[in-house]
Amino acid sequence: MNASEVEKCIDDFGTDIYRFCLKLCADNADAEDLYQQTFLKALETEWTLDWERNPRALFFSLAHNLWKSDRRKQARRNTIAPCSNLDDGAETVLHSEESIEEDYLQRELISKVRQIIQTLPEKFQVPLILFYLSDCPVEQIAAIIKKPPGTVKSRLFKGRNLIKKRLEDAGYER
Numbered sequence: 001m002n003a004s005e006v007e008k009c010i011d012d013f014g015t016d017i018y019r020f021c022l023k024l025c026a027d028n029a030d031a032e033d034l035y036q037q038t039f040l041k042a043l044e045t046e047w048t049l050d051w052e053r054n055p056r057a058l059f060f061s062l063a064h065n066l067w068k069s070d071r072r073k074q075a076r077r078n079t080i081a082p083c084s085n086l087d088d089g090a091e092t093v094l095h096s097e098e099s100i101e102e103d104y105l106q107r108e109l110i111s112k113v114r115q116i117i118q119t120l121p122e123k124f125q126v127p128l129i130l131f132y133l134s135d136c137p138v139e140q141i142a143a144i145i146k147k148p149p150g151t152v153k154s155r156l157f158k159g160r161n162l163i164k165k166r167l168e169d170a171g172y173e174r
Contacts, residue, residue: 001047006039009049013056014039016134017063023129024067026118034070038063054140061144064126071122109172116166124159127152 017038022031041062049055117125126145130136138156142149 001042001045001049003043005049006043009042009055009059010039013059016056017059020060020129020134021063021067023133024063024126026114034063034067037066041066054143057136057140057143060130060134060136060140061146064144068122109167112167112170112172113163116163120159120162124155124162127155128159128163131156
């Protein structure tokens with residue numbers, strides 16, 4: 001893949017890939033590193049990009065695989081010498097016309113859902129992030145995680161139910 005193709009990909013869907021990286025990593029610095037690694041890896045490979053076969057899914061898949069690899073590496077390192085992250089991350093600020101209480105409750109709910117998603121097993125976490133935050137269709141998610149579409153639908157359903165159950169256990173009701 002040459003530099004002009006990578007540049008076109010960054011222009012076309014770079015923000016979607018960055019948003020996906022941010023949701024996977026839950027940290028701005030790690031997300032930026034993963035984003036850069038994704039496009040660097042694409043630049044280093046000898047692939048020829050087929051624009052009719054949805055190159056966006058290729059980059060989502062590449063970012064996901066790099067993230068999984070990094071998580072495995074961190075797990076191995078943590079068994080040798082555990083370390084903790086001191087930065088808890090920034091909260092998303094909502095801008096709305098609602099009252100202060102409603103705004104606070106909404107931010108609290110978003111924070112809780114984000115926390116629940118981060119604690120879900122990877123097999124539920126990745127499809128939920130891709131479907132709801134990156135607006136990927138089920139078929140594209142299936143191509144990214146290399147599973148059949150029925151499995152993706154099942155994991156989305158089970159992931160939503162897990163989130164709902166954990167919210168109800170935490171005292172959140174509709």
